[in-house]
Amino acid sequence: MRTTLPLLVITVAGGAPALQAQVDYNARVGVTWASTLVQDIVINQVEVRQKLAPTLVLGAALPIAPRYRAGLELALATSGYQRTETAGETVDLGTVRTGTITLGLDGPVSGGLRWRGGLGLLRYWPAEEQGVFLQGGTTRFLAGAGIDYRRPILAQWDMMASLRYDFHRFTTAELEDRGFSQSQGVHRVGVTVGLARGRR
Amino acid sequence: MRAFRFFPLLGLVGATPLLSCADIGAPSRTIAYEWRRIVATAAGPDTLAFHWPESRLPVRIWAEDVLNLPVHVQQGLAKWEAAFLYGELQAELVSDSSVADIIVSSGIAPKGGFSITRLESSMAPECQGATDIELDAAGQQIIPPIRVYVDPRFAPSTPGLDMCMALTTTHELGHSLGIFAHSPNAEDIMFADPAVTDLSERDRATAELAYHTVPTLTVAPR
Numbered sequence: 368m369r370t371t372l373p374l375l376v377i378t379v380a381g382g383a384p385a386l387q388a389q390v391d392y393n394a395r396v397g398v399t400w401a402s403t404l405v406q407d408i409v410i411n412q413v414e415v416r417q418k419l420a421p422t423l424v425l426g427a428a429l430p431i432a433p434r435y436r437a438g439l440e441l442a443l444a445t446s447g448y449q450r451t452e453t454a455g456e457t458v459d460l461g462t463v464r465t466g467t468i469t470l471g472l473d474g475p476v477s478g479g480l481r482w483r484g485g486l487g488l489l490r491y492w493p494a495e496e497q498g499v500f501l502q503g504g505t506t507r508f509l510a511g512a513g514i515d516y517r518r519p520i521l522a523q524w525d526m527m528a529s530l531r532y533d534f535h536r537f538t539t540a541e542l543e544d545r546g547f548s549q550s551q552g553v554h555r556v557g558v559t560v561g562l563a564r565g566r567r
Numbered sequence: 568m569r570a571f572r573f574f575p576l577l578g579l580v581g582a583t584p585l586l587s588c589a590d591i592g593a594p595s596r597t598i599a600y601e602w603r604r605i606v607a608t609a610a611g612p613d614t615l616a617f618h619w620p621e622s623r624l625p626v627r628i629w630a631e632d633v634l635n636l637p638v639h640v641q642q643g644l645a646k647w648e649a650a651f652l653y654g655e656l657q658a659e660l661v662s663d664s665s666v667a668d669i670i671v672s673s674g675i676a677p678k679g680g681f682s683i684t685r686l687e688s689s690m691a692p693e694c695q696g697a698t699d700i701e702l703d704a705a706g707q708q709i710i711p712p713i714r715v716y717v718d719p720r721f722a723p724s725t726p727g728l729d730m731c732m733a734l735t736t737t738h739e740l741g742h743s744l745g746i747f748a749h750s751p752n753a754e755d756i757m758f759a760d761p762a763v764t765d766l767s768e769r770d771r772a773t774a775e776l777a778y779h780t781v782p783t784l785t786v787a788p789r
């Protein structure tokens with residue numbers, strides 16, 4: 368894994384023509400849904416969660432075996448986040464951007480379908496340092512899996528649709544300072560479509 | 568291919584920090600002190616609770632431009648806003664006092680209204696403060712603006728005066744934002760005779776409870 372990441376970066380940058388010819392690139396756009404970030408009880412139950420987030424995904428993959436590839440995927444998403452109380456009140460709290468980098472494997476399922484699994488890091492960047500992000504954003508480990516579907520549309524170009532699920536545990540320095548224990552398991556599901564270019 | 572065999576192991580190691588079944592645990596806020604004002608009525612004691620409603624945010628505050636008051640108000644507001652995790656309070660300084668929800672000025676509070684008066688300080692004798700809240704005839708609605716007074720007892724150059732003005736302003740802002748009672752703990756900014764400059768964990772917990780409790784008082788349009 369240590370060698371795969373630098374290799375991909377160098378290849379994508381155009382450093383090794385022979386490898387570059389084998390690299391598969393894709394760019395997709397879509398939306399990401401996320402489960403609750405924070406649960407609290409202040410008289411009533413309070414939940415903080417992100418809204419549906421427009422998402423841009425860039426990916427590159429390199430063959431490591433006849434049927435398998437190792438790939439790097441970068442996803443950027445931005446959305447509002449809000450608090451909801453059991454009393455029914457929903458209040459917008461601002462905007463938060465997330466950046467995800469995952470290193471993964473993919474392999475064939477059947478036809479144009481391929482599975483993907485990976486590990487990575489997720490960074491939260493709040494637009495304003497306030498509330499749960501009073502001390503700034505946070506970086507979390509992440510594990511994910513998904514499925515890709517590709518269909519040729521031109522000589523070297525495929526239409527690509529992806530479904531992704533990932534999981535991380537959320538907390539922030541401010542929440543820890545305020546006495547929150549543990550962290551919140553956050554599930555995210557993303558759907559994207561785009562174009563892919565490379566080996567089939 | 569040999570390296571490929573290690574991927575499941577690496578995956579397991581990488582995923583270990585994620586493998587915890589428990590959800591985030593909320594802190595206990597039982598340390599909060601009583602923030603509501605209990606008043607005697609003909610029918611018995613009445614509990615007055617208030618917080619600025621979402622529809623009135625940001626709360627508009629005007630500060631008289633003397634004795635560094637605008638700076639003290641700005642810093643005091645920042646402390647109170649930071650007490651909240653979920654955007655319950657936002658406030659801003661305004662230049663036009665005629666639109667302000669809260670007016671902060673120097674001087675001694677005149678008599679009238681229901682006044683939450685800071686007790687005279689023995690630890691910081693350089694200044695004193697008071698907050699006046701006017702209620703309607705039925706005693707159920709606040710008539711804005713809420714008036715905060717911070718009074719220097721000595722000349723502006725007196726040592727310790729600026730710090731006294733700062734902590735007193737923060738304390739009185741706490742009253743104007745809905746903490747109508749004093750803390751029994753000397754380490755809290757809302758202690759009747761405050762000596763600290765920052766909000767304590769108890770102050771923060773109390774403010775949070777105040778803003779998630781159904782208020783008994785409403786606020787009239789400005």
